[in-house]
Amino acid sequence: MPQLRRSDWYDIARDMNWNLRYVSHEQAFPPEIVGPMGDTEPATWWKWDEPYKLSYREYVYNQVDKDAGVAAVGAAIARSNLFDQLDEGWKGAIKAHFGAVTVSEGQSTLAESRMGRFGLAAAWRNMALYGALDEMRHVQIQLKVAHSLLEKDPQFDWAHKAYHTGNWAIIAAMSHNDELFLGSDVISTAIQLTFTFETGFTNLQFIGMAADAMELGDVEFGALISSIQTDEARHAQQGEPTLKLLLETGQKDLAQRLIDVSFWRAWHLFATLTGPSLDYWTPLEHRAMSFKEFMEEWIIRQFMDQLEDLGLEKPWYWDQFLDELDWYHHSEHAGIWYFRNTVWWNPDAGVSDSEREWLEAKYPGWTEKFGTLWDTIGESVRADKVDATFGKTLPILCNTCHLPVFKIPGTTSDCEPRQSVHEERTYTFCSEPCQWIFDQSPQRYVGTKTLIDRLTMGDIQPPTIEGILEYMGITPDIAGDDAAKYRWATERQPQLAAGAAA
Amino acid sequence: MSNAETTRSARKAPKTWSQLSAAGVRRKPSEYEVVTHNLIYHMDKSPTPFELAASAPLNAWYLRYREGSTFRVDDWNGFRDPHRLTYHSYVSQQNQREIHLDAIVDRFEAGGDRPPLSADWVAVLERVYLTSRYSSHVLQMAAMYLAQLSPSSYVANCAEFQAGDEMRRIQRSAYRAKSLSLQFGEQLADTQATRRIWEDDEAWQPLRKVLEELLIAYDLGEAFAALNLVVKPLHDAFFINVLGVVAQAEDDEELALMLDDFRLDSDRNNDWSKALVAYAVSQRPENRDVLAGWVEKWRPQTEAAIEAASAMLADRWPADRGDMGELVAETYEALLSDCGLLPTQAV
Ligand SMILES: [Fe+2]
Ligand SMILES: [Fe+2]
Numbered sequence: 089m090p091q092l093r094r095s096d097w098y099d100i101a102r103d104m105n106w107n108l109r110y111v112s113h114e115q116a117f118p119p120e121i122v123g124p125m126g127d128t129e130p131a132t133w134w135k136w137d138e139p140y141k142l143s144y145r146e147y148v149y150n151q152v153d154k155d156a157g158v159a160a161v162g163a164a165i166a167r168s169n170l171f172d173q174l175d176e177g178w179k180g181a182i183k184a185h186f187g188a189v190t191v192s193e194g195q196s197t198l199a200e201s202r203m204g205r206f207g208l209a210a211a212w213r214n215m216a217l218y219g220a221l222d223e224m225r226h227v228q229i230q231l232k233v234a235h236s237l238l239e240k241d242p243q244f245d246w247a248h249k250a251y252h253t254g255n256w257a258i259i260a261a262m263s264h265n266d267e268l269f270l271g272s273d274v275i276s277t278a279i280q281l282t283f284t285f286e287t288g289f290t291n292l293q294f295i296g297m298a299a300d301a302m303e304l305g306d307v308e309f310g311a312l313i314s315s316i317q318t319d320e321a322r323h324a325q326q327g328e329p330t331l332k333l334l335l336e337t338g339q340k341d342l343a344q345r346l347i348d349v350s351f352w353r354a355w356h357l358f359a360t361l362t363g364p365s366l367d368y369w370t371p372l373e374h375r376a377m378s379f380k381e382f383m384e385e386w387i388i389r390q391f392m393d394q395l396e397d398l399g400l401e402k403p404w405y406w407d408q409f410l411d412e413l414d415w416y417h418h419s420e421h422a423g424i425w426y427f428r429n430t431v432w433w434n435p436d437a438g439v440s441d442s443e444r445e446w447l448e449a450k451y452p453g454w455t456e457k458f459g460t461l462w463d464t465i466g467e468s469v470r471a472d473k474v475d476a477t478f479g480k481t482l483p484i485l486c487n488t489c490h491l492p493v494f495k496i497p498g499t500t501s502d503c504e505p506r507q508s509v510h511e512e513r514t515y516t517f518c519s520e521p522c523q524w525i526f527d528q529s530p531q532r533y534v535g536t537k538t539l540i541d542r543l544t545m546g547d548i549q550p551p552t553i554e555g556i557l558e559y560m561g562i563t564p565d566i567a568g569d570d571a572a573k574y575r576w577a578t579e580r581q582p583q584l585a586a587g588a589a590a
Numbered sequence: 591m592s593n594a595e596t597t598r599s600a601r602k603a604p605k606t607w608s609q610l611s612a613a614g615v616r617r618k619p620s621e622y623e624v625v626t627h628n629l630i631y632h633m634d635k636s637p638t639p640f641e642l643a644a645s646a647p648l649n650a651w652y653l654r655y656r657e658g659s660t661f662r663v664d665d666w667n668g669f670r671d672p673h674r675l676t677y678h679s680y681v682s683q684q685n686q687r688e689i690h691l692d693a694i695v696d697r698f699e700a701g702g703d704r705p706p707l708s709a710d711w712v713a714v715l716e717r718v719y720l721t722s723r724y725s726s727h728v729l730q731m732a733a734m735y736l737a738q739l740s741p742s743s744y745v746a747n748c749a750e751f752q753a754g755d756e757m758r759r760i761q762r763s764a765y766r767a768k769s770l771s772l773q774f775g776e777q778l779a780d781t782q783a784t785r786r787i788w789e790d791d792e793a794w795q796p797l798r799k800v801l802e803e804l805l806i807a808y809d810l811g812e813a814f815a816a817l818n819l820v821v822k823p824l825h826d827a828f829f830i831n832v833l834g835v836v837a838q839a840e841d842d843e844e845l846a847l848m849l850d851d852f853r854l855d856s857d858r859n860n861d862w863s864k865a866l867v868a869y870a871v872s873q874r875p876e877n878r879d880v881l882a883g884w885v886e887k888w889r890p891q892t893e894a895a896i897e898a899a900s901a902m903l904a905d906r907w908p909a910d911r912g913d914m915g916e917l918v919a920e921t922y923e924a925l926l927s928d929c930g931l932l933p934t935q936a937v
Contacts, residue, residue, distance in 0.1 A: 110799040120647035202734075228676055
């Protein structure tokens with residue numbers, strides 16, 4: 089082994105900053121792509137200091153090793169029938185994951201690369217280069233696993249296809265990802281992607297889902313996403329030094345605003361994806377913790393502690409957030425199930441008697457808010473009117489998060505529609521924070537359209553059910569249906585069950 | 591057709607991604623294609639690449655410099671990296687190569703067969719090799735720019751790996767700086783001192799100017815052509831090939847062996863550059879003139895800059911190796927010729 093340790097030479101390879109002479113700083117680091125530096129001298133940013141040091145040599149060594157671990161698990165699984173034995177609801181959760189997440193890792197590759205070019209310190213640019221390579225890994229190992237499952241189930245095609253469609257769930261994900269990182273300047277990206285999203289929220293999906301996967305024996309998926317999370321934990325550390333520099337350069341308000349915007353956007357997206365995955369689609373006996381418990385542990389405790397340690401505050405809408413924590417993802421889950429033929433997985437209703445008991449215990453008041461809705465659906469199923477349980481009227485979608493606008497009695501959503509007018513167009517929002525996000529920076533959002541806007545404004549042709557499904561990329565072979573073939577309803581009151589079961 | 595057959599074919603499992611079958615790939619796709627194909631879904635997306643206002647800065651940037659570039663083809667997803675690198679094959683291959691470099695370092699650290707380096711050679715190393723950390727870092731930045739602006743994941747990944755290769759050699763140079771400093775003086779490991787050479791040494795300034803200007807070559811076609819068809823090939827012809835010959839002549843075998851290894855990276859990056867030129871020209875013949883135009887714009891000043899930098903090695907160049915400038919010119923012309931971009935190859 090070479091005699092010098094990494095710490096002996098590392099600073100020489102990271103203190104690579106210099107003063108531009110032949111082009112101006114604004115030319116090489118244009119404000120619109122670098123973001124809000126404030127009145128700081130470029131050299132102020134040279135002290136950007138990553139908490140985690142790593143050499144290229146160590147990087148390739150570690151990563152080969154990690155890949156070998158994932159591949160070994162994959163090979164063992166390929167020889168077994170493990171996948172066939174998995175619960176259908178859980179399969180739905182992993183298909184939702186592959187569709188929403190896989191190609192978005194490629195968006196992160198590009199956002200990291202942009203920091204690798206425009207980051208304001210060489211140390212930052214180097215960390216971002218590892219981040220870009222990590223994210224490429226995440227795209228590729230997830231595509232590889234999903235591709236191997238294609239022969240068992242065509243819905244896995246959406247691990248690759250999803251972002252090529254105008255599917256409502258994907259528009260919501262794109263809008264979120266573009267806001268936080270893919271369509272963002274590098275300073276904002278460091279805060280929104282590597283701090284809010286990776287230091288905070290991805291833990292929910294990647295640690296929460298990994299915990300459940302291990303519980304129920306989906307070792308391959310568990311190993312896959314745990315391995316990904318080890319990369320995230322490293323490159324997520326670009327957020328903190330950037331945040332520190334923003335604070336040091338007197339830009340606390342800006343930092344707080346970036347956190348407030350990205351926290352709310354991430355909350356809605358993860359509530360839609362991770363919320364139902366943990367609380368409805370994972371078989372009851374294998375749920376490690378409820379979504380709310382994960383939120384409390386990873387976001388309210390750990391992430392907020394970190395935020396406060398750095399001198400920032402809870403977002404201004406904290407009360408609304410706590411209110412939504414009890415109902416929002418349950419509404420999303422019902423909405424997804426209701427419009428299940430517009431998604432690429434089979435969502436599990438997850439409301440058998442024992443599951444309802446669990447939901448009521450984890451979310452006191454659940455029965456009152458959602459029980460009746462599922463009672464009605466169950467009755468339709470038992471009355472052989474499954475058709476009536478599909479969404480027919482178009483929902484109103486929020487112009488910020490692109491997710492449905494709900495009106496749930498006794499919650500913050502129980503009010504007149506929230507609307508703002510910009511350039512003579514009326515925009516509608518699901519919540520006060522979503523409205524605030526749009527209104528505090530309308531020039532960033534004007535003209536954007538929800539799926540429903542696209543329909544009513546003539547972008548989707550023909551404006552029929554077939555036209556919308558085609559726009560959303562939904563084909564009959566992958567259109568979702570109830571994961572349990574409605575047994576949760578038919579078996580609930582067997583005496584009434586009449587032909588509704590598949 | 592019998593019923594049984596109908597049922598069987600209706601149930602036939604898809605062989606690969608629908609996007610890959612739609613692209614007309616009939617044979618069984620390779621793992622490389624499965625994990626690389628068509629991931630940059632926002633290229634040419636209507637009405638804007640990103641779900642933000644059309645005037646949002648990043649939408650405007652991509653519409654102008656990526657979608658708006660004169661370097662374009664209808665289908666960027668037909669391009670293939672000749673080395674078919676995936677993340678896994680890249681890190682595996684580079685891990686092996688890093689083990690090889692460690693072995694070289696070990697051998698020289700063990701001493702014994704190592705002839706003592708002269709102080710004046712170390713001064714040359716400081717001025718040329720150690721300072722090239724800065725020039726290589728600019729190449730790394732420019733490769734990252736190209737990666738994030740790429741119209742296809744097949745292109746983006748090549749640029750990502752290229753950036754990784756630059757970081758790789760920078761870190762080995764940093765190691766050598768520290769190692770030399772223990773024997774020949776602390777300033778060798780003093781980044782301020784090295785930065786002063788990069789910022790003030792007259793021989794470096796023309797190249798520094800080219801590299802700083804490279805950072806603002808924002809158009810996709812210009813970014814690719816300036817970096818991969820002009821600046822990096824000429825830079826590497828000097829900082830790998832020429833420096834390698836000199837290191838050998840100075841009995842600095844450690845450096846010579848390292849540079850031999852870095853040449854493998856540099857050659858691999860030339861391979862994808864050539865393949866991309868060939869693909870782009872085959873899809874749209876006008877791309878030849880587009881690229882040739884950018885090469886013409888960047889070549890004279892870059893060649894002059896390398897010539898200015900050559901002064902740093904002029905008195906070290908072994909007389910029996912012919913003309914130093916010839917070596918650079920030959921290496922570079924060979925690349926342009928392979929690309930069909932020599933002025934004499936104009937159609
Ligand atoms: Fe990732
Ligand atoms: Fe919203």
